[in-house]
Amino acid sequence: MHRWFKYKEGFSAQLVHSFLREFNLTPAQRVLDPFAGVSTTLLVAQELGIDATGIEVMPIGELVWRAKSNADQFDLEQLRKIRDWVGSTPPAKSKRAFPHIPITSHAFDAEQEMQLMWYDEQFAGLDVNSAMKDLLKFVLLSILEDISYTSKDGQFLRWDCRAGKMQMRNAKRIADGKKPFKPFRKREILQVQPAIVKALDLIILDLSLRGGPTSQTGEQELIIGTVLERLPRLGQNLFDAVITSPPYCNRYDYTRTYALELAFLGIDHEAMLSLRQRLLSCTVENKSKIQQLRQFYSQIGRVEHFDRVIKTIENHNALQEILSALRLRNRRGEMNNRGIISMVEGYFTELAFVTFEMYRVCKSGASVAIVNDNVRYSGEIIPVDHLMTDFAAQFGFVPEKTYVLSQRKGNSSQQMEKYGREALRKSILIWRKP
Ligand SMILES: C[S@@+](CC[C@H](N)C(=O)[O-])C[C@H]1O[C@@H](n2cnc3c(N)ncnc32)[C@H](O)[C@@H]1O
Secondary structure, three states: OOOOOOOOOOOOHHHHHHHHHHOOOOOOOEEEEOOOOOOHHHHHHHHHOOEEEEEEOOHHHHHHHHHHHOHHHOOHHHHHHHHHHHHHOOOOOOOOOOOOOHHHOOOOOHHHHHHHHHHHHHHHOOOOOHHHHHHHHHHHHHHOOOOOOEEEEOOEEEEOOOOHHHHHHHHHHHHOOOOOOOOOOOOOOOOHHHHHHHHHHHHHHHHHHHOOOOOOOOOEEEEEOOHHHHHHHOOOOOEEEEEEOOOOOOOOOHHHHOHHHHHHOOOOHHHHHHHHHHOOOOOOOOOOOHHHHHHHHHHOOOHHHHHHHHHHHHOOHHHHHHHHHHHHHHHOOOOOOOHHHHHHHHHHHHHHHHHHHHHHHEEEEEEEEEEEEOEEEOOEEEOHHHHHHHHHHHOOOEEEEEEEEEEOOOOOHHHHHHHOOOOEEEEEEEEEOO
């Protein structure tokens, strides 16, 4: 079921399996994923009967979790009938508009959009249980990119040149005497009806291969909210393992890439801007969260912990050296966006809080696996893996090993031209709480 929704940032289920095995986790033990995404860790834990807690800030994660974690409750016969009805009934058009926000407007062909909303109404009106309703909403969520003029592309949404928005933008550029944008055409834009049938067929196939409910399920919960406030509210010594992957420090903006899905779930423009600020700082638009964190830690009566994490950051020579090097490059005019400096500072400050809290909530003997990528800005390579491991050691974890995969990604063409190609590591950090 991990293939039912395309979440490029997600773990492979095999990776989670292999860590649960490496850490010898058994039913009745509990694993944490503080950046749960589409709940790969929780779902694998469910399959093995291991208890699990996930935290995720994006509301998409909530619907994906509800739809997938209730897979055992689906009536497969009923699902087949719904699929046959969709396949054999020509779609009508709804008068209800897609709840667009500025960034998503014109993302669909007008006819496609009216059909999508018609299916949304039809599914909502079906006499089925809430698990089936969630699954059908999830199916619509999962086809949005395929039926739209957009394509998810790292830091932003790419727009097909057939989209009305691109045509208007190009007309304006030409009128202003500028060159039009280089045309981009998606390989295929699916029609709504076949896209739903395709998604339902895949789900039906996977559920029939699964062959009935799994015997062990354990207890799993997904908490929706920011890790910076949810993790500190959990009790101490709760978890036997952590398996996670935070957002990378790579300017990737989840709220832009998943704008269609967020808008479909009713997130309006204001809510979207506020969600962007709640994400771990990994875009140049993120503002410092220090004041907020200070206030929060004083509210929960743990100011001394706030002070300790801040001191660790301020006294961390390697991090401070990197920040000075970035400032210097900025003064020399080598940096194309000075927001990168505050992003890097915010990213490591917030990750230090998460690492401190992970130590607190782990039991003695717990193992941690964290996947992250190193990054490079204006030629300055930032060894995210070493920095995170060093914070972890300062908070009490024992660093055990680092699995390393060198990759070509992360070297933008401008960086390579100017500073040469350097392999940037993707690492999996393994720590243990003594
Ligand atoms: C690399 S992805 C993790 C994907 C996950 N391993 C999976 O298999 O789906 C990082 C996740 O962290 C989430 N995230 C970012 N900032 C967060 C925050 N402040 N609190 C909780 N989750 C956050 C993002 O929305 C994203 O889903």
